[in-house]
Amino acid sequence: xxxxxxxxxxxxxxxxxxxxxxxxxxxxxxxxxxxxxxxxxxxxxxxxxxxxxxxxxxxxxxxxxxxxxxxxxxxxxxxxxxxxxxxxxxxxxxxxxxxxxxxxxxxxx
Amino acid sequence: xxxxxxxxxxxxxxxxxxxxxxxxxxxxxxxxxxxxxxxxxxxxxxxxxxxxxxxxxxxxxxxxxxxxxxxxxxxxxxxxxxxxxxxxxxxxxxxxxxxxxxxxxxxxxxxx
Numbered sequence: 001x002x003x004x005x006x007x008x009x010x011x012x013x014x015x016x017x018x019x020x021x022x023x024x025x026x027x028x029x030x031x032x033x034x035x036x037x038x039x040x041x042x043x044x045x046x047x048x049x050x051x052x053x054x055x056x057x058x059x060x061x062x063x064x065x066x067x068x069x070x071x072x073x074x075x076x077x078x079x080x081x082x083x084x085x086x087x088x089x090x091x092x093x094x095x096x097x098x099x100x101x102x103x104x105x106x107x108x109x
Numbered sequence: 110x111x112x113x114x115x116x117x118x119x120x121x122x123x124x125x126x127x128x129x130x131x132x133x134x135x136x137x138x139x140x141x142x143x144x145x146x147x148x149x150x151x152x153x154x155x156x157x158x159x160x161x162x163x164x165x166x167x168x169x170x171x172x173x174x175x176x177x178x179x180x181x182x183x184x185x186x187x188x189x190x191x192x193x194x195x196x197x198x199x200x201x202x203x204x205x206x207x208x209x210x211x212x213x214x215x216x217x218x219x220x221x
Binding site for chain 1: 140144149150151152153154157164165167199201203208209210212214215
């Protein structure tokens with residue numbers, strides 16, 4: 001079983017819709033979690049860190065449930081520019097990042 | 110303030126050859142990590158360098174080796190290239206005590 005698992009998609013949603021991504025992890029010794037965004041043929045860029053208390057950054061909300069070993073990302077009022085691959089990432093110690101396979105999102109005009 | 114830089118941007122090699130990829134970390138960062146990203150997959154951790162030593166390593170064979178220099182820049186070397194080594198190689202840098210890693214643009218390696 002992979003340490004970090006996420007639905008690869010693709011997710012095709014209309015502009016303005018709300019979309020949610022989920023991710024599960026198997027290593028209970030996990031330290032920190034993140035969502036990274038990767039545009040086609042570009043490097044991953046940090047979107048936001050994920051905390052148990054939940055955190056929000058504009059239209060983006062991330063949530064961590066340690067009991068269920070589950071991470072989520074919610075995007076409200078989606079824009080065309082949100083089209084990208086979203087990578088769920090765990091730091092299981094010493095800043096070694098473990099990535100999921102990524103979820104591909106396409107926003108349709 | 111320059112971000113993480115990598116060279117070359119693209120590289121074509123043949124099976125059995127050796128390759129060296131280079132990375133300069135973001136200013137103020139002392140830790141460099143290398144990742145391999147195959148097509149359609151998430152990045153996979155290769156190893157991490159701190160204070161010129163390999164601090165930890167992922168599940169990659171000894172054909173993959175690296176080095177960190179006193180100025181914190183780093184090299185990734187791959188010997189005896191295989192077709193399966195074709196991938197995007199990403200370098201990420203971070204500062205001690207920070208959980209945030211910043212990625213370079215990557216080197217796209219094609220092995221024929």
